[in-house]
Amino acid sequence: MVISVKTANTKRQKNEQGRINGRIIEIDNILNRAEIIDPNDVNTDFISLGHRIILKNVTNKEEQQIKLVNSQEADIFENKVSVDSPLGKSLMGCKVDDVVRVKAPAGVQKYKIMGIEF
Numbered sequence: 001m002v003i004s005v006k007t008a009n010t011k012r013q014k015n016e017q018g019r020i021n022g023r024i025i026e027i028d029n030i031l032n033r034a035e036i037i038d039p040n041d042v043n044t045d046f047i048s049l050g051h052r053i054i055l056k057n058v059t060n061k062e063e064q065q066i067k068l069v070n071s072q073e074a075d076i077f078e079n080k081v082s083v084d085s086p087l088g089k090s091l092m093g094c095k096v097d098d099v100v101r102v103k104a105p106a107g108v109q110k111y112k113i114m115g116i117e118f
Helices: 005-033 086-091
Strands: 052-057 063-069 080-082 099-104 107-117
Touching: 063 086, 080 086, 086 099
Parallel strands: 063 080
Antiparallel strands: 052 063, 052 107, 099 107
């Protein structure tokens, strides 16, 4: 069976259009469930989604600031850590001065929570 170049391009375009439409539906669902959060109503006593956290590596004393986000927003280059990652899971519900242990490829890392902001 011989498929013309035009037919192959049409199939590719239809597949791409289907992928784009699926993504539009996914984004629409996310936006429909979104809530506007008043920063004045956010409790920063305990870590939760959306908080900026200042961490200090217990071993090398280096500090870093991260933001805890959902998995779709996670971006290592912007220090946005997913709540579903090992670090994110270990931080949820913690407070300032807690020390968390995180299993990483380089071994277990310990971090002290130095600050929580929104």
